[in-house]
Amino acid sequence: MESTTATVKPQFSAAAKAEIARLFEHYPAERRKSALLPILHIAQAEFGGWVSPEVQDLVAETIGILPIEVYEVSSFYTMFNLKPVGKHVLEICRTGPCMLRGSDELTAQLERITGAKVGETSPDGLFTLKEVECLAACGTAPIVQVREKYYEQLDTPEAVDAMLNELRNLVHRPLLPWEETGLQHSQQ
Numbered sequence: 001m002e003s004t005t006a007t008v009k010p011q012f013s014a015a016a017k018a019e020i021a022r023l024f025e026h027y028p029a030e031r032r033k034s035a036l037l038p039i040l041h042i043a044q045a046e047f048g049g050w051v052s053p054e055v056q057d058l059v060a061e062t063i064g065i066l067p068i069e070v071y072e073v074s075s076f077y078t079m080f081n082l083k084p085v086g087k088h089v090l091e092i093c094r095t096g097p098c099m100l101r102g103s104d105e106l107t108a109q110l111e112r113i114t115g116a117k118v119g120e121t122s123p124d125g126l127f128t129l130k131e132v133e134c135l136a137a138c139g140t141a142p143i144v145q146v147r148e149k150y151y152e153q154l155d156t157p158e159a160v161d162a163m164l165n166e167l168r169n170l171v172h173r174p175l176l177p178w179e180e181t182g183l184q185h186s187q188q
Contacts, residue, residue, distance in 0.1 A: 007054075009054065009058070010047060010052075010054055010055050010058050011058070012042070012043075012046060012058070012062070013046060016042050016043075016046050019042060020035070020039055020042060020062060023035045023038055023039065032063050032064060032065075033063055033065050033069070035063065036059070036063060036065075036069075036070065036073055037073070037077075039059055039062065039063060040059060040070070040073065040074055040080055041079075043055050043056075043058065043059050044080060044081065048084065048085075049081055049084075049085045049086075049087075049089065050080075050081035050082065050083060050084050050085055051074050051080055051081065051082065053071075056070045056071055056074055057070075078130075078132055078133070081128075084121070085121060085128040086116075086121040086122055086125050086126050086127045086128040087125060087126050087127070087167075087170075088126060088127050088128070088146050088167045088170075089127075089128045089130055089146065089147075090110060090114075090127055090128065090129050090130065090144050090146055091130050091131075091132040091135070091144060091145040091146070092106060092107050092110065092118075092129065092130065092131050092132065092142075092143075092144050093131075093132060093133075093134060093135040093137070093141065093142065093143050093144070093145075094107075094131040094132065094133070095133055095134045097138035097141050098135075098138070098141040098142045098143060100141075101141035101142050101155060102141075102142045102154075102155045103141065103142040103143075105142075106142045106144070106154050106155070106160065107129070107131070109157065109160055110127075110129055110144075110160065111129065113160070113161075113164060114126070114127045114129065114164075116128065116129050117129065118130065118131050126167070126168065127164075127167070132145070135150065137150055137152055140152035140153050141153075141155075142154050142155060144163065146163075146167065151163040
């Protein structure tokens with residue numbers, strides 16, 4: 001018996017389409033590919049924090065480039081997630097200065113508390129742990145980045161607990177930049 005369930009092709013929301021159109025205004029028509037990185041960020045935000053192959057195909061179609069051109073970029077940069085992630089992606093700095101200030105202990109503590117290993121998502125779906133290269137906050141290490149927010153000086157159990165509790169208590173997802181009311185875009 002054949003399956004009657006069809007895969008729904010992903011589509012950008014009206015707000016995301018408007019933001020993409022605004023981005024395209026910054027580039028000549030023959031250079032639309034220059035908007036690839038910001039459009040991948042929009043796609044990741046729109047589609048649950050990761051860019052599936054279908055979403056990458058949508059990005060390619062939107063820009064008018066080959067899908068492989070999107071795959072090359074999304075697989076190169078660690079800021080793009082190629083598999084489903086938790087509600088909060090905890091990006092733990094793993095470079096030398098953070099290691100000297102306790103990032104290995106921080107990672108072990110986060111694994112113990114969340115129940116996820118680096119590269120995995122916690123059983124409750126809230127947290128994905130990800131090691132990243134320098135977050136440029138050596139003076140306040142060890143550090144974790146969650147979206148655009150830095151959680152610094154995570155060198156005590158209390159600081160780690162405060163960060164995780166703050167994230168657990170977020171009721172709504174953060175607004176995307178193009179959804180914020182009153183956001184003014186530069187037309188330069």
